[in-house]
Amino acid sequence: MLKAAQSTDAVGNFIRVANIIANLDIILTEAKNLSLTAKNARVVALRAGDSAFGFKPITNFIDEFSDQTIKTTAEITTLSNQLFTLALAVVRCSNFINHIQKAKNASNNKTLDSLLSSGCDDLIVKSKALEHAIFNLESYFEDIQKQMRSAEYIAVTSRVEASNAGGFSESLQGVSDFIASAAKRIKAAVTDNLSEISKLRGVMR
Secondary structure, rough: OOOHHHHHHHHHHHHHHHHHHHHHHHHHHHHHHHHHHHHHHHHHHHHHHHHHHHHHHHHHHHHHHHHHHHHHHHHHHHHHHHHHHHHHHHHHHHHHHHHHHHHHHHHOOOOHHHHHHHHHHHHHHHHHHHHHHHHOOOOOOOHHHHHHHHHHHHHHHHHHOOOOHHHHHHHHHHHHHHHHHHHHHHHHHHHHHHHHHHHHHHHOO
């Protein structure tokens, strides 16, 4: 028999999955902004010539990890869409079982026993599929965390190089500041998602 707490957990899990998907939009937007920033910085570095010589390889690296973050986020989005569908299916299955239980309490119809048993089996299958999809997400977010640690290191390095770029120093300094702030926002979104996954792990054990 489905307990009230289990039904509440199904709804709570659905909300957590929705939060994860919302944070993905933040990560993807910031990663695209980083990619655009790298392209703009490359133009500035070319105009600056030899005075920004040390900044040029940095722009290549920014482009590389922002593209990797976009790619990883796109893969996560595909998985998260599956996650959303599974979480919704678990909620609907839980609601179905609750309705059958209420009907069973009000009637002696033996057909309801079969429906209830089938519904419970279906809930177990869907919950296991949801659990598997959730655990797959974790490694993706950990990869993005590593990429953002690299981004923070690059932000520090690029500030040093920007200070040597003469009249282009201010523009390149702005690039460094943007890298640092974008990495911070992405890390915050990833941390939130890892927290949501941790809560989902606890509930589904």
